[in-house]
Structure formats: C-alpha cells, structure tokens
Amino acid sequence: MAEGAACAITRALAAMLAAVLLASLPGPAGGARAATRPSIVAAENSWGDLAAQVAGPDMAVTTLLASPIADPHVYEPTPDDARHIADATLVVANGAGYDGWVDRLVAAAGLPAVRYVRADSWPGWRDGGNPHLWFDLDAAAAFVRHVATACQQADPAHASAYATRAADVLASIDTLAQTLQALRARVGGQHIAATEPLFAPLAERMGLVMEENAYQLAIMNGVEPAPAAIAAFETDLAARKLRLVAYNQQVVEPSVERILDRARAAHVPLLPLTETMPAGQHWQGWVRTTVEQAAHLLETAP
Numbered sequence: 001m002a003e004g005a006a007c008a009i010t011r012a013l014a015a016m017l018a019a020v021l022l023a024s025l026p027g028p029a030g031g032a033r034a035a036t037r038p039s040i041v042a043a044e045n046s047w048g049d050l051a052a053q054v055a056g057p058d059m060a061v062t063t064l065l066a067s068p069i070a071d072p073h074v075y076e077p078t079p080d081d082a083r084h085i086a087d088a089t090l091v092v093a094n095g096a097g098y099d100g101w102v103d104r105l106v107a108a109a110g111l112p113a114v115r116y117v118r119a120d121s122w123p124g125w126r127d128g129g130n131p132h133l134w135f136d137l138d139a140a141a142a143f144v145r146h147v148a149t150a151c152q153q154a155d156p157a158h159a160s161a162y163a164t165r166a167a168d169v170l171a172s173i174d175t176l177a178q179t180l181q182a183l184r185a186r187v188g189g190q191h192i193a194a195t196e197p198l199f200a201p202l203a204e205r206m207g208l209v210m211e212e213n214a215y216q217l218a219i220m221n222g223v224e225p226a227p228a229a230i231a232a233f234e235t236d237l238a239a240r241k242l243r244l245v246a247y248n249q250q251v252v253e254p255s256v257e258r259i260l261d262r263a264r265a266a267h268v269p270l271l272p273l274t275e276t277m278p279a280g281q282h283w284q285g286w287v288r289t290t291v292e293q294a295a296h297l298l299e300t301a302p
Contacts, residue, residue: 095120096131
C-alpha cells in the first residue's frame with residue numbers, strides 16, 4: 001500500500017474514533033444525555049411500583065429498597081444510593097419519618113422540592129400518625145396524583161400520557177376500595193390485633209376493631225412493650241377475644257415471638273405481612289391479596 005494511502009486511511013479511522021467519542025460525551029456536544037430518559041428513584045418498591053405505573057415507559061424507575069429481608073427503619077444508604085438520588089429527575093419516598101435517610105440524601109444533593117414526592121404530603125397525614133402509608137388507600141391515591149403532576153412538570157412533552165396512566169391507577173384504587181367495602185360487610189366488627197400497626201389502615205376500611213394498640217406502638221418505635229401491654233395481649237389471646245393477629249415478618253423480636261407463640265397455642269390465626277412488597281407483584285395485587293387473605297382467615301377461624 002502506498003504511504004499516502006495508508007496515511008489517509010489512518011486519518012479517516014482517527015476521525016471516526018473522535019466522532020464516536022464525541023457522541024458519547026454528556027452535554028450539548030454529544031447525544032447521550034439528550035437520549036437518556038428522565039428518571040425516578042424510589043426509596044421503597046411499593047411507591048416505586050405506583051410511580052412506574054404512572055411514569056412508564058416515558059421515565060425509567062429505579063427502586064433502592066426491594067429486599068424483603070431489609071428493615072427500612074434502620075436502612076443505611078450506600079454511596080450508590082446517594083449517586084442515584086443526585087442524578088434523578090424525581091425522587092419518591094414514604095416520608096412520615098419512616099425513611100428519613102432519603103430526606104438527608106435529597107438535601108445533600110440540593111434537589112428542589114418539586115422534584116421530591118413523599119407519600120405523607122396529603123391532607124390526611126398528621127405528625128405522629130401511622131407511617132405505614134402504603135396500606136392507606138387515600139394516601140396512595142394522593143401520591144399517584146402528586147407523581148402525575150411532578151412528571152408533567154418535569155416532562156411536559158408526555159403530559160397527557162402521564163394523566164391517562166394516573167387516571168387508570170386511580171380507577172384501580174377505587175376498585176380496591178369497593179373490594180374492602182364488600183369485605184367489611186362480611187367480617188366487620190370482629191376484634192383483631194397486630195404486633196405493629198402495618199395493617200391498621202386496611203383493618204379500619206374492613207370495619208375491624210383493632211386491639212393492643214399500646215403494644216403495637218412500642219414495637220414500631222423500637223422499645224420493649226410495657227408489662228401491662230404484654231399481659232393484656234396474652235390475656236386477650238387466651239380468652240379468644242382476638243380473631244386474628246397480623247405481624248411483620250421483617251421485624252420479629254423476642255417479645256413478638258412470644259406473642260406469636262401464644263396466638264398459635266390459642267389457635268388464633270396469624271396474618272404475615274411485610275413492609276417491602278413481594279417481588280413480581282404490583283401494589284394493587286399485593287393489597288388485594290393481603291385483605292382477601294385476612295378475610296379468609298377470619299371467616300374460617302375455629
């Protein structure tokens with residue numbers, strides 16, 4: 001090959017390589033950033049799933065907490081979590097003091113308030129209330145509306161798509177409310193208890209009478225329940241006053257194990273719950289399965 005031709009080929013290859021490298025650079029010089037979809041980072045997979053039902057496929061959704069063995073109350077965020085949040089178009093979380101580590105990462109990243117959607121930002125929430133908002137249908141509906149608005153503001157080009165998908169999700173929440181109303185007619189008025197107040201919002205909609213509240217609050221706050229609260233719980237179990245005990249599989253402490261043993265001995269049905277949504281499910285299916293299982297246990301208990 002002639003020397004001039006070889007040089008020409010070398011220069012052409014160099015130009016092609018430079019073009020590829022330039023195209024991969026972020027910012028106006030390259031197309032990578034322009035081609036990247038807006039993104040949502042969710043603290044918990046329950047809220048991440050609802051956000052994805054509104055945002056997808058126009059926004060990518062990443063969930064930080066999806067493991068059923070992780071305790072969200074004591075979760076320690078990683079440097080990767082911080083990077084995800086800093087790079088996100090929107091961040092969604094439970095709020096209500098449940099996942100304060102997200103507040104800290106959002107503040108450190110300097111994200112504006114309009115880019116941070118918390119499930120506790122609805123009129124029904126009050127400080128000191130039950131932070132397990134993913135089982136509260138009113139909180140979920142308010143969250144969906146908030147996410148839709150945030151998506152429309154961040155990505156106006158797909159505003160109508162976000163509105164349409166949000167309307168579909170809200171319709172599914174209305175259907176769940178009707179299911180709970182039907183279950184209320186079947187099981188309402190029965191006395192139940194729990195080891196901490198995960199199930200309380202659903203129990204209220206089902207018309208169930210929740211007992212042992214002092215015990216539940218102690219476990220939720222990470223303190224040992226008072227002897228009187230433990231004694232009352234055990235007495236009600238032995239007397240078969242309680243028709244069901246719901247418990248959190250992700251947080252089972254020695255005092256909780258003792259209560260569960262007493263329930264088994266008294267043949268009181270147990271309803272296992274998790275704070276993290278099981279893999280492969282949507283929020284609506286998770287809630288429906290939970291309430292239908294509770295109703296089945298109440299209706300078939302000896």
